[in-house]
Amino acid sequence: MNETLHVSSQFDEDLARLRTHVLQMGGVVETQISAAIEAYSSGEVASVKTIVETDRRINQLERSIDEDCAHIIAQRQPAASDLRLVLGISKIVTDLERTGDEAKKIAKSVRRIYEAGHQPTQYGIGIRHLAEAVLALVRRSLDAFARQDAAQAIEVIRADQDVDLEFKSIIRQLITHMMEDPRTITTSLEIMAISRAIERIGDHAKNICEQVIYVVEGRDIRHDKEAIK
Template sequence: MNESLHVSSQFDEDLGRLRTHVLQMGGLVETQISAAIDAYTTGEVASVKTIVETDRKVNDLEKAIDDDCAHIIAKRQPTASDLRLVLGISKIVTDLERAGDEAKKIAKGVRRIYEAGHMPAQYGVGIRHLAEAALTMVRQALDAFARLDGTLAVSVIRADADVDVEFKSIIRQLITHMMEDPRTITTSIDIISISRAIERIGDHAKNISEQVIFVVEGRDIRHNKEAIK
């Protein structure tokens, strides 16, 4: 085999392995978020330990992927689209790790609520719906990355506005609960913390999608709402 073709083939394998590891990390984060949502609904607080353990695996993958990115840049000196892919991945894994941290916060908040003998469902807020919307954003953002699909990435970014509106509605409901019955304050604050974590998961999915657009099109649309209209 021609030496340059051999080097090119090895480089493609490196990039392919890097993308696979990102999707593996994304799968773990999806699992964390889904388990945290289920715990909120069912009160199965035993799953909190598993979610925390999964977070360690996510953190380890983030470090490994960061090391691989640095190695590829130093050894392969990628140019143009390949360099954008590596740089995009280095930022995507940061958002995935932070989304995993938010899932851990949700799980710990759920444990506090149930251990205090309260039932969050009694508060009538749409946490489950908000969480499903944020989880869908994460799944679609990862799908957009896997397929390098800029169109899907744009739809995820647009979906973030709906999540923000729903989050604000939940906060208003909880403030009303606290004003009407001070006994609900402690649990309401925990639910506010949970809903904030969910809203931030949506933000991280949006950030991932912005990086997909950067990789695919070479456009940096962060902080530029006009870019996706």
């Protein structure tokens, strides 16, 4: 193998390793979201400590991947699609880290609700349905990244619009609860915070998919609503 091919092979290995690390980080984030959703339904507030500790691991993964991206740019000087991949990954891991933050917020709100002696599931609103829909978006966004599938990325972006509508419906229901019974205000505000965090996770899944489209097609659709119609 001549030196050029050897360097090229090493570069391909670097990029493959970088993609693998992103997916590993995504897997940790998925687990964290699932744990937060389960805590909401079950009241197992002991899991909150684990979720918070997992968030620290996610932060470490973000820093490590960012360092890898900087190293590749400095050492390999990638161009065209390879450069887009590295730049896209640097933004995707930021969204994954922020997703982890939102899962931590959910878990802490859940703990406050149950420790106050309340049962959020008694409110009869679709928090769990919303959360499971958003978790599916996160999984599909990571799958779109793994497959470099721009078409699937577009589908996820469109599906996030349904999440936004469902979120607004939940907020209206909570406002009604508070108006009808002021004793529910404290818990309703916590559930609002939970639903807002879930909605933000959907936004981060959408952002990941916008980066997938940028990596695959070279198009920046972040502020182009016409691109997803």
